[in-house]
Amino acid sequence: MSTIVIGLSMGLLLFLLAAGLTLIFGMLRVINFAHGSLYMLGAYISYQVVQLTGSFWIGLAIAPVVAAAIGALMERLALRPVYDRDHVYQLLLTFGFILVIEEGVRIFWGLDYKQVSPPALLSQPVELFGSSVPSYRLFIIGFGALVSASLFVMLDRTRYGMVIRAASGDPDMVRTLGISVSRIRTAVFAIGAGLAALGGVVAAPLLPIELGMGFSVIIDCFIVVIVGGLGNIRGAVLAALLIGMTRAIGYTYAPSWVDFLTFLLLIATLILRPEGLFSRKGRTA
Amino acid sequence: MTARRSIQAVLAMVVAAIALAPLVLPGDSGLHLVNLILIWSIFAVGFDLVFGIAGMLSFGHAAMFGTGAYALTLLTTRMGWDFLPALGAAGILGGLLALVFSFFAMRAAGLFFALLTLALAQLIYILAGSKLRDLTGGVDGLGGVPRPDLFGVDFYDDGNFYFFLLGMFVLALAVAGVLRLSPFGQALRAVKANDVRAEQIGFNVQRLRQAVFAVSGIYAGISGALLASLIFYVSPQMLHWTTSGDVVIMVLLGGMGTLFGPILGVALFEVLREGLSTVTPYWYGILGLVFILCTIFMPHGLAGLAQQLRQRFGAGGRR
Numbered sequence: 001m002s003t004i005v006i007g008l009s010m011g012l013l014l015f016l017l018a019a020g021l022t023l024i025f026g027m028l029r030v031i032n033f034a035h036g037s038l039y040m041l042g043a044y045i046s047y048q049v050v051q052l053t054g055s056f057w058i059g060l061a062i063a064p065v066v067a068a069a070i071g072a073l074m075e076r077l078a079l080r081p082v083y084d085r086d087h088v089y090q091l092l093l094t095f096g097f098i099l100v101i102e103e104g105v106r107i108f109w110g111l112d113y114k115q116v117s118p119p120a121l122l123s124q125p126v127e128l129f130g131s132s133v134p135s136y137r138l139f140i141i142g143f144g145a146l147v148s149a150s151l152f153v154m155l156d157r158t159r160y161g162m163v164i165r166a167a168s169g170d171p172d173m174v175r176t177l178g179i180s181v182s183r184i185r186t187a188v189f190a191i192g193a194g195l196a197a198l199g200g201v202v203a204a205p206l207l208p209i210e211l212g213m214g215f216s217v218i219i220d221c222f223i224v225v226i227v228g229g230l231g232n233i234r235g236a237v238l239a240a241l242l243i244g245m246t247r248a249i250g251y252t253y254a255p256s257w258v259d260f261l262t263f264l265l266l267i268a269t270l271i272l273r274p275e276g277l278f279s280r281k282g283r284t285a
Numbered sequence: 286m287t288a289r290r291s292i293q294a295v296l297a298m299v300v301a302a303i304a305l306a307p308l309v310l311p312g313d314s315g316l317h318l319v320n321l322i323l324i325w326s327i328f329a330v331g332f333d334l335v336f337g338i339a340g341m342l343s344f345g346h347a348a349m350f351g352t353g354a355y356a357l358t359l360l361t362t363r364m365g366w367d368f369l370p371a372l373g374a375a376g377i378l379g380g381l382l383a384l385v386f387s388f389f390a391m392r393a394a395g396l397f398f399a400l401l402t403l404a405l406a407q408l409i410y411i412l413a414g415s416k417l418r419d420l421t422g423g424v425d426g427l428g429g430v431p432r433p434d435l436f437g438v439d440f441y442d443d444g445n446f447y448f449f450l451l452g453m454f455v456l457a458l459a460v461a462g463v464l465r466l467s468p469f470g471q472a473l474r475a476v477k478a479n480d481v482r483a484e485q486i487g488f489n490v491q492r493l494r495q496a497v498f499a500v501s502g503i504y505a506g507i508s509g510a511l512l513a514s515l516i517f518y519v520s521p522q523m524l525h526w527t528t529s530g531d532v533v534i535m536v537l538l539g540g541m542g543t544l545f546g547p548i549l550g551v552a553l554f555e556v557l558r559e560g561l562s563t564v565t566p567y568w569y570g571i572l573g574l575v576f577i578l579c580t581i582f583m584p585h586g587l588a589g590l591a592q593q594l595r596q597r598f599g600a601g602g603r604r
Contacts, residue, residue: 031396081581087396088342089580092537095530096577103570215526219407222400230397256415263408270392270401 002133003252004245009137011244012144016199017217018224018236019151020192026168026231027188030079030090034097036218037105038067038193042200043209044105047114056119056205063201064194071193075186102211114209140202147198148237155233164188223262227269227277235278242277292591296545303552304454307447316443322548322555323447323454324511329535329547330461331504336533337542338470339497340477344529345386345402346505348409349379351524353506354513355413355421358430368433372510379506380499382409387498391491403526410524426520430513450511457504462544464500473497534576540588549587 017039024032042063049059074097082089118136125132155161164184167174171181199217207213220243228239246265250258269277304323307316328350335341353375360371390401413421421427432440433449440446464470475483476490484490513519522528531554539550557575561568583590 031400078577078581082584085584088399089584091342091396091399092533093577093580095533096573096580099530099573099576100570103567103573106570107567219404222404226393226397226400226404230393259408259411263404266404267389270389 002131003248005133005137005141006251007245007248008241009140009144009244010247011241012141012148013199013203014217014220014224014244015148015237015240016144016195016202017221018228018240019148019233020195020199021221021225022228022231022233022236023164023188023195024192025225026233027164028075028079028083028090028185029087030094032189032192033091033094033218034074034101035094035192035196035221036214036216037098037101038071038196038214039200039203039217040105040209040211040214041070041101042067042197043116043204043213044109044114044200045197046201046204047109047116047209050116056116059204060198060201063197067197067200068190068194072186072190074193075189079189080182080185098214102214105211111211116204116209118205136205143202147195151195220262223266227266229275229278232278238278292588293545295591296543296549296588300545300548303548304451307444316447318555318559320443320447320450320515321512322552323450324508324515325532325535325551325555326548327454327457327511328505328508328532329539329551330457330544331501331508332532333536333541333543333547334461334464334473334497334504335501336536337547338465338477339473339494341494341498342396342399342533343386343390343402343498343501344399344526344533345390345404345406346501346532347524347526347528348386348406349382349502349505350509350512350528350532351413351519351521352382352409353379353509354430354519354523355427356506357510358427358513358519359420361431362427362429368431368514369435372433372507375510376503376507379509380503383499383502383505384495386502387495391494403529406524406529407526410521410526413524414521421521426518426522428518430517430519432514446515450515453507453511457507458544458548461504465544469493469496534572536586538576538579538586540586540590543586543588546586546588553587 017035021032021035024030024035045063045066046056046059049062050056053059074094078093078097079090082093124135126135126138153161155165163174163179167179167181167184174184175181203217224236224239224243227243228235228237243262243265246261247258250261254261303319307319328346332343332346335343356375356378357368357371360366360374361368366374386402386405389405390398393401432446434440435449438445440449472483472488472493475486475488476493480490483493509523512523535550535554536547537550538553539548540546554572557572558568561571565571579586585592
């Protein structure tokens with residue numbers, strides 16, 4: 001039971017990150033290398049807020065806003081001037097941001113590991129089907145599902161979502177209809193950055209907060225995005241859960257092989273279905 | 286055309302001035318810097334064949350670089366090989382690993398190729414740090430990497446080793462220069478410009494890409510081995526993704542797709558590293574800023590800057 005809970009919580013956490021990555025890719029055709037750095041930033045902000053106020057929940061509210069603002073600035077100042085160029089330049093720009101954000105974090109918080117404890121409300125394990133599971137994990141599952149569901153409702157059922165989907169498909173047409181595509185791009189990048197930071201806050205009590213955390217998670221995100229199908233947000237959900245479960249089962253039965261299992265999944269996908277396990281033709285964002 | 290040729294000549298002279306500086310300027314720190322520049326230049330020139338000529342962005346070249354370093358170290362210290370055969374083996378292993386990478390990574394095109402090379406390189410990094418600890422010494426790395434033993438020259442003296450590196454550098458540059466002008470290089474440019482059209486003309490695009498990836502793997506393997514030999518030490522840090530990132534930064538700073546540009550990029554990078562790291566511990570962040578600004582305002586790097594200046598102020602003046 002606890003394996004399932006851990007797997008699901010890991011999967012939903014991964015999805016929070018992969019969703020931002022996928023949204024940004026669908027809209028801007030940019031793979032945001034700095035996504036992991038924003039996740040790390042979210043965790044550090046959470047630590048800082050807990051230090052100042054003692055409340056985990058305030059951090060959960062503040063960190064995504066800060067990261068979204070940073071994301072909007074990144075898009076506006078750096079990415080917008082280079083949209084006309086080859087996509088490689090945009091990728092390289094976000095790579096430059098990794099260096100800058102990591103350095104910023106090092107300047108503010110130093111090199112030591114930081115620790116955030118789960119909120120008092122969720123620190124006790126609970127009984128579930130006869131086995132005891134950490135309640136914080138259950139919170140991640142619920143919260144992750146809630147955020148994912150609202151994201152889907154936003155994309156599929158609201159006007160904003162409709163505009164985003166339309167602009168992902170055909171930006172020129174949307175522009176002729178009198179909608180500012182560049183403003184949508186900034187907004188989508190900000191949302192993606194906010195989601196990354198949200199993931200960071202949620203993950204903060206689970207692991208030591210350190211400089212390398214962004215990079216180890218970004219590799220997993222890339223694997224999710226590739227396994228799920230490029231730019232396919234529904235595929236990303238399934239792939240994130242698949243990888244979360246794989247890792248959880250791996251940790252239980254063969255802890256030293258976990259990373260290999262993940263990579264095996266990636267390589268199997270590439271050989272069997274290079275377009276992604278869950279992608280159907282013509283389906284994006 | 287003459288304008289372009291004269292820019293080429295200027296760039297070549299700058300590169301020659303950097304490479305030959307130790308002959309005129311004595312001093313140990315400068316010598317070490319030039320040695321580093323020569324080694325990283327071999328890496329960058331090989332990387333640019335993939336990135337600048339064939340238009341494939343790889344974020345996994347650290348894997349080949351580090352593999353070459355480990356290959357040289359293990360073959361010489363554990364198996365008792367001589368330096369030169371081990372150096373050759375390092376190059377071959379780098380090339381073979383690149384072939385394996387290309388087999389998997391080329392199933393995705395464009396940006397996702399970059400992600401896949403990154404993921405595969407990370408797999409190698411994890412392997413070296415954990416599973417192969419007995420072989421690689423884990424995170425501690427391995428020391429005692431030898432230098433060549435030729436003609437009775439003491440290559441353990443940095444001044445003498447400089448000549449060995451200079452020879453390797455000139456050789457690598459010459460081979461890359463020939464490759465760029467050869468039909469193979471022209472075909473790769475065609476693939477970069479329009480891969481569909483190249484395919485239709487009858488080029489085997491996948492084969493071409495794999496071939497150039499393997500060649501740059503050889504470059505990476507050899508340069509990694511040389512770096513290990515220069516600093517007598519190899520660690521998983523050489524396999525780390527920042528190493529892949531460093532070579533991308535170097536090539537882009539210098540000017541992708543040009544023969545001499547990447548070398549200028551390496552020189553600038555190494556000078557920044559030396560200069561800034563003594564002044565401030567935050568040099569890597571500053572480097573990131575420089576890199577971002579260069580990507581936005583100077584997409585063709587230092588080599589392209591020369592061209593831009595020439596167009597603006599040069600004798601030509603006419604557009």
